[in-house]
Amino acid sequence: MFICILSLPLFHTFISLLTLFLGDVRVRSRAGFETERRGSHPYIDFRIFHSNSEIEVSVSARNVRRLLSFQRYLRSSRFFRGITVPNSSNILDDDYNGQAKCMLEKVGNWNFDIFLFDRLTNGNSLVSLTFHLFNLHGLIEHFQLDTMKLRRFLVMVQEDYHSQNPYHNAVHAADVTQAMHCYLKEPKLSKSLTPWDVLLSLVAAATHDLDHPGVNQPFLIKTNHYLATLYKNTSVLENHHWRSAVGLLRESGLFAHMSLENRQLMESQIGDLILATDISQQNEYLSMFRSHLDRGDLCLENANHRHFILQMALKCADICNPCRTWELSKQWSEKVTEEFFHQGDIEKKYHLGVSPLCDRQTETIANIQIGFMTYLVEPLFGEWARFSNTRLSQTMLGHLGLNKASWKGVQREQSGSGDDVDPAFEEMDSDILPQEPRLS
């Protein structure tokens, strides 16, 4: 379904026409590496099937992305018209709008239903929620932000998520941003964070999976995807999310009024936050967190310590699904499994070798969730609760325990045996988790 339908020569003609109309808009960044053009690349692009014509194909793919961006602008401008017309004639829209506004009054509640919010905002949860949070935290006033540029930036961010991904889409980004907001409000953080910290946290949360292709890093590596080459097989997706975010920040001009020094600092600090979400690096972050907590030497007046805590907070926000209520948590579990299995289907179809957790013949949601909770979520949230021992942390651990018990119930019904933890996670623990140190 995501496979090239055009023949290659025809495709080139098409691309030449396209280039003629759109011109070459590549930008070379000051730091010497190219800012990534945003835009969706399909699950499988041409490279996989034509890896002998590497260079030609990579030029074409860039143009395809440009086309997709162009389409996105058209959609965006429609969206703008929609939200700037003061009085909508549609009573139903007004009603939904009213309900969405009402929900935003409780944006700091851990039970916030992002799926409902997304429906009420007609699929614009990421834009609406993030804009609201910028306002709520006083960032617009403090940083003298142009609200039109802010909205345009957020629309571009939202549109660069792939809505066809079951899990890694703009709703996940909105969910992570909402969770991040809950953590920023925790007493230890709220009393020490500066507006700058809050700004970085919200931008990083909203952009942390930008342009996610719906497949994981091992898939990109084994299909010789250009991103794997570009980032030398290390934090391939996270580097791409970060560079895509930087591309949009520059393009939107949202912070053009700040000094170059500050903008560069912002770009690199957002990178540190986004790169921390690479789950294969979790052991490194967690052991650092643990030793700080053992020594009791975290000092939030120290900017480096604050940024380390924000990295941990974003990591928590990113994998907090099992800490939500069962109703919300279960939906996320279904979505992420659907995305894994979809990758597995592609891997089977093209004889690429099915990745761990991706085989719908041998895996179940319950097994995957129990493994995920045991190896990744429980250790992280256990330490987080040591750092921030609040009602929210207890609530999250409470849901985590209940949800795990529910999945164990499902597992027992399905198998009748006491097969507790997915062997794929054992594999993942030893094969994938400890990796070479990340580039930074």
Ligand SMILES: *[C@@H]1O[C@H](CO)[C@@H](O)[C@H](O)[C@H]1NC(C)=O
């Ligand atoms: C929109 O509706 C409100 C309340 O119904 C009204 O007060 C306002 O004047 C209207 N604005 C426009 C531009 O029609």
Ligand SMILES: *[C@@H]1O[C@H](CO)[C@@H](O)[C@H](O)[C@H]1NC(C)=O
């Ligand atoms: C990335 O991994 C692939 C497959 O294992 C390997 O062929 C390639 O050399 C690796 N690239 C780098 C830069 O390590």
Ligand SMILES: [Zn+2]
């Ligand atoms: Zn994520």
